[in-house]
Amino acid sequence: MSEPEEIAQEVDEDAGQISGDYQLDNMSAFLKYMFEWKCFYDADYFEEILKNSLHGELRASSFRSVCWQILLKIFTYPDRKKENIIAEDALENVPNSSECPEETPNDEEQKSCVEEWSEHITQCRREYELLKESLELDPTLSLVDNPLSQNTESVWYKHFCDTELKTVIRQDVVRTFPTLDFFRNNEHIQQLMVAILFCYARKYPHMCYRQGMHEILAPIIFVLHCDHQALLHALEVSSVDEHLTTILNEQYLEHDAFTIFCKVMSSIENYYLINDSTPTSSGYFPPNPKTSLSCITDNHVVSQLYYINEHILKPADPALHAQLYNLKIPLTLFGIRWLRLLFGREFSLQDLLVLWDFIFAESFELVNYVVVAMLVAIRDQILSSDHIECLSYLMRYPPGIDVNSIIEHALHLKYPHLYPEYEPSPSPDPAHPCK
C-alpha cells in the first residue's frame, strides 16, 4: 500500500503550485481525491471498482458517476475480465490489498483510456445537443402551416403535442423526492429533468414518457451533481488534469445525465412496457387499447415477477412463498413499483445508490435476487402478519433494513457456490486497504 508521501509525490506532478498556504485538512482531502482519480488511469482498477460496487464500498467515492459510466459500459477499459473477478473475489475471501496502482504506470497506456473517455463523453454531449436542437420547433416560422392543422406532420400539431407531453412530465418531476431540497425547491434541476425526459421520449417513441422514469433519472442527476461538487472543492485547493475537468463538468450535467439515463433505461425498459401499447406523442395511451383482449402475463414485468416468485422465492424460502400465496398477495401488487423505480422508494437515497452500484456492477438480472432478498429480510414480519399488515409491510417497506445484507444475500442467492457464507446479519467487512 502506498504511503502518504508516495501519494503526495504522485499528486505533486499534477498539482505543481501547492504552496503550504492551504489548511492541512483541505490538502489531505485534495491528495486523497487526486489519489482516487489517478487510480482510474490504470486498467486494473476496473476490478477494484467492480469489487467495491459488489460490496457496497463506493459509498465514499468522489467519482461514483465515473464508476457508474464504467460499470454501464459508457466508458470502457481495454480487455476486461469481469467474469473472473466475481469468482476470484469469492474464492479468496480475503481482502485483496494490491489493486491500486502504487506507482504511475507507463504513460502512453495510462493516458489512453481516460483520454478516450473524455473524447467519448464530448461526443455524447454533442449528440445530445443535436438531438435537443432538432426537437426545438418554432411553429411561428412555418409559412405553410397553421395552428388548427390536424395533420400529424404539421409543425403546429407537433408543437402542441410537445407542450402537452412536457406538462405530463412536469407534473411528475415537481413531485420528485419531495423531502430533498435539491429536487423540491430547485427550478433549475426540475427544468433540466423535464428537458432530459422529453428528449428521451422523442428519441424512443415506443417508450415515450411513463410514470416512474423521473425517479430513475433523479438519482443519476444527484450522483453527477455530488461528483461535480467534489471537483469544485478540489479545484479550490489546486488545479487538476484536463481530462478530469472535461469528464466532470458541471455545465454538462444535463447531457451526461441523459447519456447515463438512456443506458439504464435500455436495461429496464421492459419493466415499463405494457403489452404492445405505445403512448401517443403527447404522453397519453390510446383510448381503447387492444390490451383488454390480451392476457396480463403478456406484460414482461408481470411474467418476470411470476418467475421470481416461482423460481427464486419458492426454492429459497418455501414458507415465505406459501404465506404470500395464502394471503393472496401477488408480487405484482408491490413488485411493479420495486422494479420500475429500481427500489427507489424502498431505501433512503444513500442506501439506494449503494444498491444501484451493485446492480450496475453485475447485471440487471440481480434485480430478481434483490427482490427475494428484500422479502426474506422481513420474513418474520410477513410470516406473522395478516393480509392487511402484510400488504402494509410490502407497500411501505420498513425503513432501516441494512442494504449491505440485502446485497450479500442477493449474491448468495445468485451464486450459492461462490458466496456460500451468507448470514442474516453479517459482521462489518474488514476495511479495504485501498480506500
Next chain:
Amino acid sequence: MPLPDKREFLYKILVIGELGAGKTSIIKRYVHQFFSPHYRATIGVDFALKVINWDQETIIRLQLWDIAGQERFGNMTRVYYKEAVGAFIVFDVTRAATFDAVLKWKQDLDAKVTLPDGNSIPCVLLANKCDQPKEGIANNQNKIDEFVKENNFSGWFETSAKDNINIDDAAKMLVQKILENDKVQANGNSRPTSEPMFSLSKDQDTKSRKNCAC
C-alpha cells in the same frame, strides 16, 4: 378488537382517475387529516386504511387503493380492482382533460369488477381542487348532474384535499351505498349481515405460522 356485539366490515375502495388529479392527496386528507402539495407520484398502486365508527354497533374498515394514473392502460387494473366494493373517480377541475378521461375510467371499472349480482359497484365522482379556478365543464353543475345520472354514478362532490372540503361527506355517501348493497346481497344470498364482505380469517394466520420454518 371490536366488542362482541359490534359488527365489523372490511371494504376495499378504489381511488382512480388521471395522473395528477389529486388521488393521493384526497386519501391522505381523509386518512391522516393532512395536506401537503408534495406527494410523490404514485407508481403502480398504493393503499391506506381508515377505520370508521359508523354507528354504535358498526365499525367499518376501509382499505383505500390508490391507483396510479397511467395504470388504466395495462391489464393490471384487473388485479388492482379485485374484490373492490366501491370506487371514487377523481378529476381535476382546473384541467378539463382529466374530466374527459372520467368515462374511460368508469368503463374500465365496470368492465373489470362487478358485485356478485352482476351490478356495477357504487362509484362517486369527485371534482377535486375546487379551491382553484375551474376549467370547462367543471363550471357547469347542471351538466355534471346530467353526466352523473347518465353514467350511473352514485353521486358527485366538489372536493378540495387542500381545504378539506366534502371529502368526509363523499366517503359517507359511498359507504352508505356499499352498506345498502351489502344488505341486498346478504338478503339475496341469505347471508347474515354481520358477516363482512370478505374476512381476513385468523385461521389462515395461525396456519401459516405453523408453516414457518424458523
